[in-house]
Amino acid sequence: MRPSILLSLIVPTLLSARALAAPDLLPAEPWRVVRPDEAAMRVETIQLERPVGGQSSAVKLTVLRATDPFYHLQIAKEIPQPIAEATRLRFSFYARSRTENPMRAIVEKAEPPYTPAVEIRPTLTPEWRLYTMTGISRAYPARGLGVRFQVGHKEGEIEVAAVRLEDLGPDPVMMNARAAIQPDAVDQRIRQNRTASLKIVVRDASGNPIKNASVSVRQTRHAFLFGSNIFGLNTSDTSQTQRLYQQRFKDLLNFATLPFYWGSFEPQEGQKAYDRLETMARWCRDNGLMTKGHPLIWHEVYPRWAPAEPDAAIPLLKGRVYDIITHFKGLIPYWDVLNEANNAPDYAQTGTGAWIKRDGAARVVATALRWAREASAGANNVLLYNDFNTGQANVQLLTELQTMKSLPDAIGIQSHMHGGTWPLEEVWATVERFAVFKRPIHFTEATIVSGPRPAGPGSPWVTTPEGERAQADYVERFYSILFSHPAVEAITWWDFSDLNAWQQAPAGFLRKDMSPKPAYDRLMALIKGNWWTKAEATTGATGSCTIRAFQGTHEVTVTDGRGRKATIAVEVPLKRKTATVSVTLR
Known part of the structure; x- marks a missing residue:
């Protein structure tokens, strides 16, 4: 769970003449070793036998001792000038490694939380290769954006040459997104995508139309x-705190995520928390x-008892998927199958991480989804793949799944913003990027905090009045933009409350x-107010009337001048643009 990145291209390629004309932002100053440790890494400038990328020298990094985490060994430069919001950056470099070392090359915020703008993790070859990546940057002050090469994965030698970071100007995708997020455009799309024309036809027992009947339409549920996650639910707790948690959750929301992390669900082999999760699911x-x-x-949250070897872990993972989905069939219809x-x-030290590292993400995700589909036989389950990566790596993964005819039923996008809110243009552009796969999009883990990150370790992260106002303002626009997009469902x-929130952050609505x-x-004013159907109408000569209704469940009550009355439930599903319902007064 990390801040999202916005990438559009990550491929080894050749630079065109036009590309070379773009302004290079990298200063001519030497590379800085972030954590100097001559016993772990040696950095030197070497002369090349022939020019590479127009340069006759390269930076050579000799890794003498691998580190965990790998980014403890890195070189860096900061960009001396400020960067404007929505600037498209192109990051390019030549690299080789006679020892075929992996490397992480990244353009990111120069201080915590190190939000990435461009990132690639190649495994280098003995031959020189040119790597070119583009991405969209947020706004940064002078020296607020940095370029890093992180190399502590294993011992060996890495050479890097002709590094460039080019300013390609304002990104056209982000410019289009800027128009899309304007309030008038958002409101227009909400009406277009989230409401339907609901026609109510009123007749008597003989089938004759009833004129001047009063019609009342009240929404009872959103489609x-x-x-929110409902990890704080404890049905055996009778305290005022728990009572308020439960009441305020169900007053506002209609969807709850339950915790099935393997390490906590089954801390000892065979000791599974079915009773606790079933109690939570039934309460919901x-x-x-x-x-x-x-x-x-x-x-992550991998059981200590579970094997680290892929071949030993795979049967256990398959059994876990089958057992849990089968046990909760008919009770829990949505599943984040793989995260x-x-x-x-x-995380190759865990069986899951080692399996993905060995077989590749696409193959593993496809296998897990196949297991989940088989286990879901006879149930109307919705199976998701969930990720915080909103850039090219995730696009590539989903493209591979599409080629394999193994796309998930819905695409899960995380949006934790502990380090600062995404530009709203980025929110829209992210949805557009993944909407091309023609699958519903779920924003699965949205976090906007209501207080500044504490200055030092050990200090509490508290909510503040100013932070709460900023959180509310962003939440209103964030939800409105997502609700307006037809792909988002x-x-x-x-978390729902600050109590025991992830990272102990003031992330809650409470x-x-x-x-x-x-x-x-x-x-609440949006979900149960502006976006909630409350309508009154009167039938005309044909015994009918038409209203705009938000997609969801409604209670339609009809009365006439003779005192006859009828109430029926009407369902307007997602995507439905028109609906007709008949009511008979007897």
Whole structure:
């Protein structure tokens, strides 16, 4: 779970003459060793036998001792000038390694939380190759953006030459996104994509139209899924804090994510938390909440008892997928089947990570989805692949799955913003990037904090009045933009309250005492206010009337001048543009 990145191209390629004309932002100053340790890495400038990329010298990095994490060995430069919002950057370099070392080349924020703008992780070859990547940068002050080469994966030699970071100017995709996020455009799309023309026809028992009948339409549920993880649910806790948590959750939302992390679900082999999760799932069902299990397969929160070897882990993972989906069939219809495969090779010490590193992310994701589909036989389950990577790596993974005819039923996009909010243009552009796969998009883990990150380790991360106002303002626009896009079908918040929130961050809609923050009230005004059908109408001469209704479940009540009355439930599904319902008064 890390901040998203925005990439559009990552391929070894040749630079055109036009590309070379773009301004190079890299200073001529020497590369800086971030953590000097001559016993672990030696850095020197060498002369080449022949020019590479127009240069006769290269930087040689000799890794004498691998480090964990690998980024403890790196060289860096900071960009001396400020970078404008939505600037398209092209990062290019030549590299080789006679020892075929892996490397991480990255353009990122120069200080914590090190938000990436461009990133690639090649395994280098003994021959020189040119790597070119483009990405979109956020706004940065002078020396606020840095270029790094991180090399601590294994011992060996790496040579890097002709490094360039080019300013290609404002990104046209982001310029289009800027127009798309304007409030008028958002409101127009919400009306177009989230409402339907609902025609109510009223007749008597003989089939004759009833004129001047009063029609009242009240929404009772959204078809769109507005959710949060519900990890704080404890049905046996009768405290005021827990009561408020439960009440405020179901008052606002209709979708809940339940925790199935393997290491906590089965801390000892065979000791599975079925009872606890079943109690949570039944409470959700009884209180009108759709449910999702998260995650079935992940390289983190891996049980200590589970094997690290792929061949030993795979049968256990398959059994876990089959057992859990089968056990909760009919109770939990949504599943994050596999989580963050793009990042798994960094966790090769676990069986899942080692499997993905060995066989490749696409093959593993396809296998896991096949297991989940087989286990879901007879159930109307929705199976997701979930990732924080919003750039080229995830696009490539999904493209491979598409080629294999193994796309998930829905695409899960994480949007944790502990280090700062995404530009709203980036939110729109991210949806557009993944909408091309023609699968519903779920924003699965959305976080916007309501207080600044603490200055030092050990300091509490607290909510502040200013942070709460900023959180509410961003939440309103973020949800509106996503709700307006026809590809998005769910938004899940992470976490519902500040109490025990991930990273102990003030990430909730509620404070630790369960009092609502402005973001809760602002979202309530949208979900159960602006985006909630409450309509009155009167039938005409044909015994009918038409209203605009948000997609979801509605209660339609009809009365006439003779005191006859009828109430029926009407479902307007997602994507439906028109609907007709007949009501008979007897």
